[in-house]
Amino acid sequence: MSEPITTQRILEHVQRLGEQHPPLALASVDREVHDPAAVAARYGHVIDYLARVELEVDRNVLELLVLLPDVSEVDRMFYADVWQPQEIQHGLILDRLQQDLGRPAATPELEVSAKMKVMGALAHFSAIQDIARLLYYLTGASTERQAVLAYNIIHDGMTGLGETAIAETIIAPIRRQEPGHFAFYRMSATQLVQSGALRPWQLYLARVLRERTYNLVGVNGHDRYRAQMGGVVTALGFDADLDRYAREVGRIEAQLLWAHERGMAFPPYVLAALRESIDLYRERGFD
Numbered sequence: 001m002s003e004p005i006t007t008q009r010i011l012e013h014v015q016r017l018g019e020q021h022p023p024l025a026l027a028s029v030d031r032e033v034h035d036p037a038a039v040a041a042r043y044g045h046v047i048d049y050l051a052r053v054e055l056e057v058d059r060n061v062l063e064l065l066v067l068l069p070d071v072s073e074v075d076r077m078f079y080a081d082v083w084q085p086q087e088i089q090h091g092l093i094l095d096r097l098q099q100d101l102g103r104p105a106a107t108p109e110l111e112v113s114a115k116m117k118v119m120g121a122l123a124h125f126s127a128i129q130d131i132a133r134l135l136y137y138l139t140g141a142s143t144e145r146q147a148v149l150a151y152n153i154i155h156d157g158m159t160g161l162g163e164t165a166i167a168e169t170i171i172a173p174i175r176r177q178e179p180g181h182f183a184f185y186r187m188s189a190t191q192l193v194q195s196g197a198l199r200p201w202q203l204y205l206a207r208v209l210r211e212r213t214y215n216l217v218g219v220n221g222h223d224r225y226r227a228q229m230g231g232v233v234t235a236l237g238f239d240a241d242l243d244r245y246a247r248e249v250g251r252i253e254a255q256l257l258w259a260h261e262r263g264m265a266f267p268p269y270v271l272a273a274l275r276e277s278i279d280l281y282r283e284r285g286f287d
């Protein structure tokens with residue numbers, strides 16, 4: 001394995017993100033849209049989905065506080081100083097774009113689920129909290145990767161449509177902030193596993209829980225969102241090579257959680273979740 005990742009390195013990463021990436025201001029956006037109907041026809045549902053997910057950051061922070069009652073200082077700095085302030089602006093900017101396209105405002109879910117509260121009660125046991133931390137990092141790595149991939153395609157698509165203002169003053173600045181989030185979760189998960197702090201039974205339980213609870217970004221256990229995510233995956237063309245997409249999204253956990261399964265490019269549950277989403281989308285459509 002390469003050089004171990006230290007807490008100090010993660011801390012420096014978080015500080016750098018805070019300094020180099022201030023939250024985006026709504027006023028920085030050029031709201032010119034040449035052909036709102038064309039943009040809405042191609043990306044309306046995708047923007048709706050992303051706006052909702054970005055706006056749900058406030059619920060994600062509450063869940064985090066429930067799941068990690070003894071949150072570390074570096075984790076706290078990341079979500080409080082970097083992640084939440086950046087994501088909420090992504091949400092507000094995309095939500096306004098939706099409305100500029102003539103679509104209704106996003107309706108984010110801001111209630112912490114009962115399931116999450118049960119996990120939170122268990123997380124007061126430190127052995128369980130370490131498992132919850134690993135799952136939190138892996139979820140973060142997987143969802144941030146999905147965000148990066150989505151914004152890449154949308155940026156090119158908007159440019160192709162001649163919607164330069166959207167591409168350059170909305171999508172490009174948002175896209176620049178996502179890889180730093182991904183790197184934080186990747187480094188944190190790697191450090192936790194490499195440190196040897198998790199006993200074999202904890203890793204085993206983490207695998208079982210991950211397998212049973214894996215969700216694509218923004219799905220949160222709801223079939224309605226699962227179908228919508230299938231629509232997003234389809235609209236962005238990822239359905240043309242699902243293995244490749246699963247590899248991109250599941251690589252970190254394949255390496256950290258399933259290292260004993262030699263040569264696993266991505267965990268099977270990632271591909272299964274993608275297939276299920278797309279099937280549901282074909283059945284039910286976006287709504």
Ligand SMILES: [Fe+2]
Pocket residue numbers: 054086087090147174178
């Ligand atoms: Fe974001």
Ligand SMILES: [Fe+2]
Pocket residue numbers: 087144147177178181
């Ligand atoms: Fe992000």
